[in-house]
Amino acid sequence: LQLQASGGGLVQPGESLRLSCAASGFALAPYAVAWFRQAPGKEREGVSCISSSHFTKDYLDSVKGRFIISKDKANNTVYLQMNSLKPEDTAVYYCATNRGRAACPPQASTQSYNYWGQGTQVTVSS
Secondary structure: OEEEEEOOEEEOOOOOEEEEEEEEOOOOOOOOEEEEEEOOOOOOEEEEEEOOOOOOEEEOHHHOOOEEEEEEOOOOEEEEEEOOOOHHHOEEEEEEEOOOOOOOOOOOOHHHOOEEOOOEEEEEOO
């Protein structure tokens, strides 16, 4: 059972990236999946979450209107489309899920998730 995050890179401010979180060994569709990020010297923070039904999509206030989370059942992958990137978006991005949770938790807490991908570095710099 594994989550594999990919798609990070070095971009300039205003550019876009799409992160992917692919699951192996289990299906992502029945569960809420979240993206977190951690910048150097800072705590890991929740960026976005999508529920099993896709009905709920939560976003950190600072990324609302710029980031879009989606789930592709056929490819067993969750995506995070990141547009209009800013230097403050620079961080290692992690995807996570909990095979006992279909809904996004009220608070974006790392303790709500028990499966984590390895992280992918996003650097926004001119």
